[in-house]
Amino acid sequence: MEWWVALAIVFGSMFILFMIGLPIAFSFLAINIVGVIVLWNGEAGLNQLVLNIFSSVSKFSLLPIPMFILMGEIMFRTGLGFKVLDAVGKWFGNLPGRLSIVAVGSGTLFSVLSGSSVASTALLGSLLVPDMQKKGYSPAMTVGPILGSAGLATMIPPTALGILLASLASIPVGHFLFSIVIPGILLAFIFILYIIIRCYLQPELAPSYDVEKVSISEKLIGTIKYILPLGIIVFLLLGLIILGYATPTQSAVLGALGTIVLSMFYGGLTWEKFWDSLTGTLRSSVMIFMIIIGSTTFGQILSYTGVTGGLVQLVGNIEIHPIMILILIQMVLLLLGCFMEPLSIMMMTLPVLMPIAKSLGFDPLWFGAIMLLNMQIATITPPFGMDLFAMKAVIPKGTISMKEIYLAVIPFILLNLLVMALMIIFPSLTLWLPSFVK
Numbered sequence: 001m002e003w004w005v006a007l008a009i010v011f012g013s014m015f016i017l018f019m020i021g022l023p024i025a026f027s028f029l030a031i032n033i034v035g036v037i038v039l040w041n042g043e044a045g046l047n048q049l050v051l052n053i054f055s056s057v058s059k060f061s062l063l064p065i066p067m068f069i070l071m072g073e074i075m076f077r078t079g080l081g082f083k084v085l086d087a088v089g090k091w092f093g094n095l096p097g098r099l100s101i102v103a104v105g106s107g108t109l110f111s112v113l114s115g116s117s118v119a120s121t122a123l124l125g126s127l128l129v130p131d132m133q134k135k136g137y138s139p140a141m142t143v144g145p146i147l148g149s150a151g152l153a154t155m156i157p158p159t160a161l162g163i164l165l166a167s168l169a170s171i172p173v174g175h176f177l178f179s180i181v182i183p184g185i186l187l188a189f190i191f192i193l194y195i196i197i198r199c200y201l202q203p204e205l206a207p208s209y210d211v212e213k214v215s216i217s218e219k220l221i222g223t224i225k226y227i228l229p230l231g232i233i234v235f236l237l238l239g240l241i242i243l244g245y246a247t248p249t250q251s252a253v254l255g256a257l258g259t260i261v262l263s264m265f266y267g268g269l270t271w272e273k274f275w276d277s278l279t280g281t282l283r284s285s286v287m288i289f290m291i292i293i294g295s296t297t298f299g300q301i302l303s304y305t306g307v308t309g310g311l312v313q314l315v316g317n318i319e320i321h322p323i324m325i326l327i328l329i330q331m332v333l334l335l336l337g338c339f340m341e342p343l344s345i346m347m348m349t350l351p352v353l354m355p356i357a358k359s360l361g362f363d364p365l366w367f368g369a370i371m372l373l374n375m376q377i378a379t380i381t382p383p384f385g386m387d388l389f390a391m392k393a394v395i396p397k398g399t400i401s402m403k404e405i406y407l408a409v410i411p412f413i414l415l416n417l418l419v420m421a422l423m424i425i426f427p428s429l430t431l432w433l434p435s436f437v438k
Contacts, residue, residue: 003310010035010302014348018340025287028294028347035301052297057289062167064252066285068158071233071259073277075110078263084109084230087222090214097199097206099132100145101192107149108188109230111156117379120150121387125394133396136207139404140411141199143391147380147405148191148412150387154342154376155184158237158252161342162372164288168350171364174241174248178433179365180372181238186429187419194415226266233258242436288343299351307352322360326367326424329353330374337378341386345378346371369430370423377416382406 010031017027036045084106103124110120124146132142154161157177166176199206236254240246246254263269303309318325336345357367379387388405423429 003306006305007302007307007310010305010307011348018344025290025294028298029290032294032297032301036297039301039304049297052300053293056293059167062163062289062292063249064158064173065160065163065288066281067252067256068160068163069284070256070277070281071158073280074256074259074263074269074274077273077277077280078269083226083266087226090219090222096203096208097141097145097195098208099128099135099137100141100195100199100206103128103145104149104188104191104195107146107152108156108185109227111149111153111159111184117150117153117376117387118390120153121147121390122394124150125391129395129400133399138205139400140408141195141206142408143395143400143405144408144412145191145195147387147391147409148415149188151376151379151412151416152184152188154379155180155187155373157181157184158255159372160284160288161375164292164343165346165350165368165372165375167292168346169354169364169368171368175365175434175437176368177248178238178241178437179369179430181433182429183369183373183419183423186422187416190415190419191412194411198411229262229266233262294347298347302351322362323424325356325360326362326370329356330370330420333371333374334377334381337374337381337385338383340378342375342378346375363427363431365434366423366427366430370420373416373420373423377413380409380413382409385409 013031013034014027017030022030032049033046036049039045040048106128107120107124110123125143128146129142153159157180159177159180162176162180163173165171166173195206233255236258237251240251240254241248260269260274333345333349336349353371354364354367357364379385382388383406388402388409391405392400392402
């Protein structure tokens, strides 16, 4: 069988399963079962599938995923996020688009503790949108900044999606987490700059209002009490890795422990909330590990049928600059992001794209970070970005239409693309920090 025929059959079957509503993990598992029976001699293939399932999830490097999810669950269930949000808001005074800037600042902080863009969207949307609407903010400055900043949970460690991408692409998790720090912070800075400039030019989008004056001492107390302790979590997650005292897995465990301790002091952690956090973590982790299970055999099937080798050879024979191929790859991923969620895209494309990237001489950290930013964009890309529907679910009914949400998020998609271009032009944005990791 020609490799392109096998590619058409595999991906065609996958799209059919997606269309009939079968969950992602079970879609890949079904493809894998049929593939190993047909290609790997029936029962022998099924035995190999079982071995692949065990080997794909029995990795120490995957432990950070449930730890990061647990951190986010505890953060949101205990209400610690509300206190952090209030402390952040006191510092922005009467800046143009004040509440929009608060959304970006809070979204950046929450991304360090949640790793989930959907969770950040739900929290910030439920907290900020009603107040923004009362102050006369337009949808462009209401849901747009929240959706943009919530996506930072994908690009600022810890990020469950980033760890999943690194695991699927066989990239060192610790180095990869550091490769996305500078792009994530740069993205937050560009969001704030855009909000200030646009609100200065179009003040009707975010009308100014009288802000209660807060003394500098009160601001400092709130910062010391609720924001600075987050620095302890950041140090446990990243600082210990840089100093060489802990692996990414050990840092993730310490970060989860630190979040539990902080929530006990500030967020009122109870046994009921802790149990709810554990069950929520279990549900999310099982879903992610099911996807990892499907990925291993799926990649082997593509390699066995010659799909991976055929595509690598095809790309190698194209006489254009490798950067142009990289841009074409990102355009395809952007198109997929309009209709599919990131996990599905990564499952389908990583087994093919990583060999192509290596054949073109791309640094895996650099290529993976660019792809992760693309996956962040997929969460807010109309018409089916999952964060868009999370936002629609938490805002007051009948106040903002889905069309207005789509229009509000477009500028932030363009700003994401600007940062992606900077990452392509200046690889050091991605590769500088990992060079310090021991």
